[in-house]
Amino acid sequence: DIVMTQSPDSLAVSLGGRATINCESSESLFYSSNNKDYLAWYQQRPGRPPKLLIYWASTREFGVPDRFSGSGSATNFTLTITNLQAEDVAVYFCQQYYFTPRTFGQGTRVEVK
Amino acid sequence: EVQLVESGGGLVKPGGSLRLSCVASGFSFWNYSMNWIRQTPGGGLEWVASLSRRDNRIFYADSVKDRFIISRDNARNSLFLQMNSLRVEDTAIYYCTRGSQETVMISDVWGQGTLVIVST
Numbered sequence: 030d031i032v033m034t035q036s037p038d039s040l041a042v043s044l045g046g047r048a049t050i051n052c053e054s055s056e057s058l059f060y061s062s063n064n065k066d067y068l069a070w071y072q073q074r075p076g077r078p079p080k081l082l083i084y085w086a087s088t089r090e091f092g093v094p095d096r097f098s099g100s101g102s103a104t105n106f107t108l109t110i111t112n113l114q115a116e117d118v119a120v121y122f123c124q125q126y127y128f129t130p131r132t133f134g135q136g137t138r139v140e141v142k
Numbered sequence: 143e144v145q146l147v148e149s150g151g152g153l154v155k156p157g158g159s160l161r162l163s164c165v166a167s168g169f170s171f172w173n174y175s176m177n178w179i180r181q182t183p184g185g186g187l188e189w190v191a192s193l194s195r196r197d198n199r200i201f202y203a204d205s206v207k208d209r210f211i212i213s214r215d216n217a218r219n220s221l222f223l224q225m226n227s228l229r230v231e232d233t234a235i236y237y238c239t240r241g242s243q244e245t246v247m248i249s250d251v252w253g254q255g256t257l258v259i260v261s262t
Contacts, residue, residue, distance in 0.1 A: 069248045079249075085244075124187075131189050131248075132189070133188070135186055136186070
């Protein structure tokens with residue numbers, strides 16, 4: 030199975046600050062035929078189920094604030110949260126969907142400093 | 143409102159069985175692939191099983207193959223997971239999720255989850 034490794038495991042950011050979460054895949058997730066990276070990001074707030082934030086590495090799901098952005102390609106990806114708000118406190122997961130089975134990173138916890 | 147509501151979780155002994163249910167509302171259930179994804183006590187997410195929307199193609203994680211059965215009843219807007227020969231390592235919150243129309247391999251709607259504990 031494809032291994033997804035996130036870093037750091039946790040980080041504390043000041044309100045209004047920037048959070049940067051990295052996700053590394055053990056294999057390339059880029060499909061040259063459609064020029065897409067098969068990588069998604071989810072947010073899981075405390076006591077809540079995960080929520081889809083971003084897919085195709087950088088496309089925001091409908092209704093997701095533009096302070097969330099995804100970047101990267103092939104094996105290295107980044108989720109950036111700018112202007113951190115209190116409601117952004119959560120665990121963030123990356124997920125690859127190029128290979129079967131789909132697999133998730135271990136999660137990165139974002140807290141307010 | 144688009145919603146998924148799971149039920150059927152509980153405490154079961156190793157080797158036992160449970161049947162999870164998920165009722166969908168607010169969207170055309172028959173037109174979507176559906177999944178079960180679980181979250182272990184350590185917080186990790188693991189895809190369990192998927193069922194396609196049209197031709198009922200079924201996929202299982204190796205860890206549950208030959209023990210779990212996923213099924214759906216489009217007339218009742220319901221998804222099921224029959225779990226047999228349960229093991230301690232099956233302990234998790236089980237989420238019913240909807241496959242995105244953009245790509246079925248991501249989940250754009252999640253239920254609240256139902257907790258399954260396998261223990262003596």
